[in-house]
Amino acid sequence: MPLTTSWLIVLGVVVLALAYVAYNYFRIKKMPEGTPDMIELSGIIRSGAQTFLKTEYKSISIVVGVVAVIFTLFVEKTAGITFLMGALMSSIVCVLGMQSATYANVRTSNKARESLSIGETVKVALCGGSISGLAVQGFGMLGLLAVLLCFGGVKHDAESTGLIAGLTCNPYIMRISTYSLGCSIVAMFNRVAGGNYTKAADISSDILGKLRHDLPEDDSRIPNTIADFIGDNVNDIAGNCSDLLESFVATMSASIMIAVTLYQTHGGKVADTTFDATILFPIILAGCGLVGCLIGLGLANIKKMGDNPSRELDLSTWISAGCTVIFGGVASYVIFNNVPLYDDFKLGWASPWVSSIMGIVAGIAIGIITEYYTSTDHKPTQKLAEMCTEGEAFVVTKGDAVGSRSVLLPVFVIIVALIISGVLGGSYGIAISALGMLAFVGATVSIDAFGPIADNAGGLAEACHLAPDVRKITDKLDAVGNTTAAIGKGFAIGSAAFATVSLIMAYVGNYTTVGEPLSLNFASFFVVAGGILGGALVEYFCAILTDNTIDAAKIMADVGDKQMTQEVLDGKAKPDYNMMIEMAAKEAIHRMVLPSVLALLIPIVGGLILGVEFVGGILVGATIVAIPRAIFMGNSGGAFDNAKKYIEQGMLEGHGKGSPAHKASVTGDTIGDTRKDVVGVALDIFIKLMSTVANTIAPIIRNFKLFG
């Protein structure tokens, strides 16, 4: 079957999935919103979230536009278009995800109110989440298929230039990497701005409530609370969707780029049918995953739900993963069984299949490990909670230790998967392994998005004073969301690590001359210097994000404080929520520029001055530092958060809510907030964006450097 036909079949699946997304979207929208209070509050949240996105996209579109013009003029004629395509897909997913989540949250609490059934309520929240999840996978594939189908697929021997500049590159490769880059840039902006928005609002609320006015959490007299509410959607829905979309697209792109490199390092001694098979498989595997997600999520939608939501959610992930494995095996057999194979494929046609399974298993294992280190059911978080009795300094030090300790096992899983898939399938195997982990991203993102929807539903139920029965249901959903979030984070971190490793391998392929062996030699002092610099840049990036968050929080606290007049404190007047919502957006957006531009410029400037191998060093260094740091940030933050909950649930004898131990645990939680929701998640995208930029410019600058 010719490539184009196969792609068209996958396109059919994608269209089907997007139709299902549309169906769910309108189904959710038609559901009743509940009491007038609920309608009003959810309206404020929705319009606040929309305002944020509108403001943000004004800035993003300028940067994206400028970069697209530069690409068209100086890199490759069509690269501007494909770059815009990537940015567009990422943006659609953000807007759609946020819109559907802000519809779903209030309808979830209303369903709880009307049905008083856990199963029915879970269905609404999951349906809302599945819009985000399936959109991520569907639009990510739609854009790539459009690039492939409109520009005639992938050829390994073409050459082209920009409209003005003269350096040549392979336009097919360039289109794929710029498509991926478009997704990356939007994701970077979303992650950085979203993290800043949500945490500045959250922390400034805490300063006003806990430190300055001694009010309970989320008290409506604090003007910053509604911004805090919106923040959950901005970061956990929009940020997460664009982040995972980025990872997913990057692994598909890296697989295709590595397939080209593989062909070229074999000096053209490989059959064209083999080349076509390696180009085709990544798209087909993603298609298999998408079918799996449709089955898994569709079943959850149709069948009657029991009262154990955790099991139901897990089940839909397992079904999606299982289908991906089964269909992936069939696809691998059909595609690779009748073509001559590379020597690297130690298991013949089964090599890519087994590699994809390695990725899936690794993702799940990392999720389980993450849960172990951050859940109140296990020792690390329990011990952290116990340490709260010795005061703030001990909690923080112990939390640091938990975070650092939690790094080793996930990394061990990553390298075992890396080595096995490398031994069985070479660098192509590694790329496919990364893609395998993300092939059913639709399901994982759906479950991820379930969390903030349930969280918001609970908040709405409380703010609108719904009955205790209803609260009980939404509380249960919230708790489930917290657990599933751990597994989602495991996937996000694991896939970022895998994606970056395959992007670096693709990068080395992109700068290596056809027919020469791949080399990124750390016996060269230039490369070592790059490595050390890359690591330090990650630390610097962490510093910028952290400082941005607390600076914004401090400013927002000071402005909010002025509104807390005696009238407001007595409950006789309402503070100006909108002012704080707009302020949070403004602060977040103007602070997102420096770190994003840094990630964009480092590989370009470094490459022009000291060459492609130096940049290779930077990428390796940044990745090696960012992986453990991201895990540290996520897990120490998660453990702090849950240690606080552990104490609040009265599990630490003699130290309940309001005790000094509880106060210490709140301090830990606040510190952890910035770590897990701002810095940790942004690190993943930082290394992916740098690697994608490097991949894009590698063919252009490979023969150019100022020094050395």
Place this chain on the structure above:
Amino acid sequence: MPLTTSWLIVLGVVVLALAYVAYNYFRIKKMPEGTPDMIELSGIIRSGAQTFLKTEYKSISIVVGVVAVIFTLFVEKTAGITFLMGALMSSIVCVLGMQSATYANVRTSNKARESLSIGETVKVALCGGSISGLAVQGFGMLGLLAVLLCFGGVKHDAESTGLIAGLTCNPYIMRISTYSLGCSIVAMFNRVAGGNYTKAADISSDILGKLRHDLPEDDSRIPNTIADFIGDNVNDIAGNCSDLLESFVATMSASIMIAVTLYQTHGGKVADTTFDATILFPIILAGCGLVGCLIGLGLANIKKMGDNPSRELDLSTWISAGCTVIFGGVASYVIFNNVPLYDDFKLGWASPWVSSIMGIVAGIAIGIITEYYTSTDHKPTQKLAEMCTEGEAFVVTKGDAVGSRSVLLPVFVIIVALIISGVLGGSYGIAISALGMLAFVGATVSIDAFGPIADNAGGLAEACHLAPDVRKITDKLDAVGNTTAAIGKGFAIGSAAFATVSLIMAYVGNYTTVGEPLSLNFASFFVVAGGILGGALVEYFCAILTDNTIDAAKIMADVGDKQMTQEVLDGKAKPDYNMMIEMAAKEAIHRMVLPSVLALLIPIVGGLILGVEFVGGILVGATIVAIPRAIFMGNSGGAFDNAKKYIEQGMLEGHGKGSPAHKASVTGDTIGDTRKDVVGVALDIFIKLMSTVANTIAPIIRNFKLFG
């Protein structure tokens, strides 16, 4: 001049320096100790410190003995002896440094009491410090010269095996690397145990004083205070001496090993005179530095001191550094002017000289940057102090940001020095640059050791209720010690980074077959996997050290608490200090084994299973993560410490001692203590030890691996 004659001349300088050490030691010992109170208390400190060392060396000698036997039997016949030599030199320096510091501290406060002159007092403390400093450099060189002179120098083409095993290696290289390894292992034990000892004592005192009984700091009713006092000597003197000795020896060894590699990669087409010159220069450069130190410290000893001790101390560093530059230039000219040179030497005979200057300049620059980020005179620490008004969570988050931000500039300095010395002198230039930074280590360690001596002198003056005039002098000395400590830390971190980079280069040379190009290829997934693992191991190592410290502190607090009966609290009875001193030692020593053995075994096990390139990946990954982490730990800790002092000095208007802001700053300081005094300093030695182990086993395992 034949090599042996040159080495004998250097040996003469070393003997001269050690004679000067002995002279100062007995001069200090003869000085009067002061009041009976002072004699008693300093006696307790001295005997406590001795007890710790005795207990520690029981454990160390077992490990060292076992390793020495293994080396002799399975690696190289004479390697056990040279390994013991390294361990011996490191141990001598520790014991001598600690002994002289515990003599000097009480005599410093007594000199202040008798003379009431800052200048005279500084002289005593500096004289005490110079014993440690010159011993580090003198014994480090003595051991290496003994190895070279006893076993006939360095030959590039010899082969030998262990008494039992059959794998061959170059015995000359093996002797040098095992000598260096002997120093490393003792340093590792000292750093890990010393850090645990001092901080467990310190933190447990804080728990008892501040959290449980509301007593002032260092109150004599807290049984853990004397152990805290002793800790300063254990960590800041013994730990620091063996750490810097290790760096110094490692850079000399790496230079020699790289000289051999250089000769071999040129396939024997290089003159023997060139080879001899590259082997000779490192020793001569170290000798030049030693002469510089003797001049710099000797002048400080002879001349009349003014009342600005900071200037006087800086002056002796500058003189030592200046002499090293001048003598180093002459030596480089004499040694390299008349021999054919490698193509890498872009500046001819001046290449090694300029490289060494790069190292010196980089060390000083890093010191200055460190001071900027951690001193109360500059913005970062001042802003951190201001953040204290917003509570604990903000201080910690801001401190994290300061620590992360402070990483970039030092790393920038390191890579600029690395690239310049690499461009001008190749890998040999990089090794010499690292050695240049440490060539006057005698002076930097002397100034470093001044700090804890002055600190202890102040403590003694306070505990023995000396007059306010005397306290003023010792306070002044203490403040100076804090500033100079920053520069010392800069040198320690910078030199560790440089030493490790040259050790990694030497390692690649050690496993590469003669005549083949050096390669450590990160385009191979095995190497990438190693890199990611190396980074995660550093995080894990941090976690072990942190957990060890707070666990030991908690146990010590609980035991100490039982002694704080009403009688003790009323001041009617004295608590059992000795019990706590012994307990601190016991806790520290049994906890030092796991992390040390980890550093020893990782390269060996990794190499046997997945090969030398995998281990190369581990070393690179560990270094890339450890450099920024070590800087982060040191600088965030330093900034926390000084932010607290800033508030205590009343510099933050409206927030003095005892205010909530001050309380928050104390929390930051406690968190920072573990970071800077336990984790940060141990990271340096962790990566150096792993690299030295890898260097030692590289020739043995280079053709062996189980998988891949």
